[in-house]
Amino acid sequence: EKIYISYDSTNKNCQAGDIEMLEYGNAKVDQGSPIFNYSIAYDTRNKEPLFYEAYPGSINDVSQLQFMLDKAKGYGYKKIGFILDRGYFSKRNIEYMDQCGYSFVIMVRGMASLVNELVLKHKGTFEKKRIHNISDYRVYGITVKQKLYATDEKDRYFHIYHSIEKESAERTQLENRIDEMTKFMKRHSNEMREFGAGFERYFELYYDEEHKTFMFPVEKARVIENEIELCGYFCIITSEKMTAKEAIDLYKSRDASEKLFRGDKSYLGNRSLRVYSDESASAKIFIEFIALIIRSKLFTNLKEEMKSLDKRPNFMTVPAAIKELEKIEMVRQLDNVYRLDHAVTAAQKTILKAFGIDVSYVKYKADEISETLKK
Template identity: 40%
Template sequence: MKYNPVPRPDRTVIVKNNGYQYVYLTQCVKYSPRLKRSVPSRVSIGKLDENGMLIPNKKYFELFPDSNGLDELGDRADFISIGPHLVVDKISNQLSLYSLLETVFHDKADKILDIATYMIMSENNVMQYFDDYGYGHSLFNKANFTDSTIGKLLGSLTVCQMDLFIRSWVTMQNKDGIYVSYDSSNMNTVAGSLTLAEYGHAKDNPDLPQVNLSIGYNQTDKVPMFYEIYPGSIIDNTECQKMVERAKSYGCKDVGFILDRGYFSIENIKYFEKYDYDYILMTKGNAAFITKSTEESVALLKEGYQYYMEDYELYGKTIEKELFHTGKKQYIHIYYDGIAAEREKIIINQRFHKLDQQLEEKKNQIIKRQEDVAGYKKYYRLKFDENGYFQSYKRKDKEIKELINRAGFFAIITSRKMSASQALEIYRDRDAIEKVFRMEKIYLGNDVFRVHLDEHLESKVFISFIALIIRNEIYKSLKPLYLKNKKEYTVPKVLREYEKLGVTKLSDKKYHIRYKLTNKQKNILKQIGINEKEYIEFAREVIKPLDKN
């Protein structure tokens, strides 16, 4: 229910979110021992209209009970946007996503899709604004609903149901010969009470506990395939074997996995081979067999024009070896990038210049303990006097020369026989999963989880995975248009265009389609298989229940 505008009360602040100005009332100020400062406790009481007046929400009337006589505006806005509903309905049916949600979650499927659509359109996961969204948008659910209803829904979805959905979804995507890119990222949480929230190796906000999220992405068909959340303190390399076991339990066969160097270890390679999975792994340069293979290839790649790969502007060579005494051969693809090598050499020289300065400072400080300079021993000869004081240093020329000689080299190891060019082409396509994580964290608002219950976390991540599948399809559909006009056909711009598609209440108190589709809107909808006739039919179906109310 929406109400007529009122003046904005005192002790309020404005928070901008997705084009709206939300008003928060300061209730009290509390001291936070963790932050070591006073923190205001605030609650949302509505949002500002275009005239700077407050459109109150239900919380406003709890805090200002004398205002209960305000006129109600009605259940729905005069303009109802139907574009997001139309697009998500089309995509979810094309992918058989809707029918799978109905099969597993029954009457909860509509609300799940509504929340997923809201995440996509608002680009955040803050549920308290959902009823504002529902007020001006058509929904899968028959009626608008509030954040308290969402809380109950999140608490009602079971891990068993979500696992059944993922297993079924993987079965639908599982085809012979596909490659799955696998990666993980950490998501901060403001709630330390979550079981999975632990301090780990966060790149952003290391002072906050985190939950790790991993995603398996069908790189062949470009579809998010499965996900997993796990404690924030577990490192990527450790979780890799659990992922392999999970893939096996999902029934994945004849599948190859593509992983970056964070997952590279001999134990993980043996694990892939144990379950008969192919792999394409970026290696760590300090692995002994990689160093040896690189040394064997230095002269050939630097001087052998026959190894030049024109499409990538670098040199590549494949070495076939049995590395792990398992009876299986592996293929090491060694690459040399001359331009990158020169950049790396500059960085290496700058690094040793800085290390020289650090050692000079330590020498002048008369440091006695050898452990204070132990970290420099790999590339420096350190000398101490008879009393154990650090006296002098000298670079190890041989070791540094070897490091410089390896500049510009990198290696990929594969289980399947292929050329250096093929291995690099497949591996470089894995940047798609980096885009997927960017969608998840930036465009779906999951850089921080704002939940305090374990079951809510599980459910919210699950719904964001549904949103990820749908947004990924929107992204894929726009690729042809984006290549022609990179300014006009980004996903955020197109989402705003979806918002313009809608129906308007006129003086007869009924909703009408006021305008035909523009050429731009026709092109956007055409990419996902919607024509103007289908748009009009969908709008008429939306109008029927609106007019009855």
């Protein structure tokens, strides 16, 4: 049975040491230091990281994808598909995934030129019809089959979605951006001032030809109205036939890999690489990956156990659960025998249940450790 792998990347800063893969690139958090890129392939079905990559910071996501696909083939993965963010989208990458025999699920924003005509064509045909409601994500969605580009040899499936909440947020953001741009430009009236392409996209800029000074802006109403028309829409493209709900379910499963990156940088303290040699860097990255596998297992089991609980206790997060379990300890008593210091608490029982462990097993392991220490 086919599994879908979520592939995502981030980058990390490093200021010290002579490390070959450190280069200046498009840093997500720019500290003015060189970076390296770090990516993870995550099995969304079994909920575990499969493999990782570390590569120079100047390489962008689009360029790296084909090399990752070759590695996946080398590892022996066959019946798989990839769930990708829009940063990996390119015609060459789509063609290469076809050559490798891999399926794909990829996000494209509603305002992207690739899909905006498709969105406008179907706008008003599904957004209020309950048959198209996907309540889990508070969106409405339909599926349209067509070619991805003119020379495409295969039909692709475009899943078009609309969210009322997303529309409200995006329209508010757009209106605020236009207002801020207008105020900024008016503050520079009668000055010799050039504005960037971002301003020229939404405004006609008028200058005094004689003095070369900026006079006033006029909104490009049609451009702004076109963007308003597309607010709240997004599109997921899949290589295989599936429903709009199946497509968004698959894409949303990549949330787990994004949480892995957040956990790596926060709980595991790996925002930066503090090493001084290539060997140390490779070793640390490998240990980080092993730690992510363990943390992923903890997170998955705790999350599944939470579903069976009436309440959402605050000790069922990974850091809180580890802190709670650390309270289970053995002490050496007067007869030189190690015993559990106290009974297992209700919170600890709930946490242990997520991993199939009960109180009797804890006592059994404590006795086993005690016997080992006697020797």
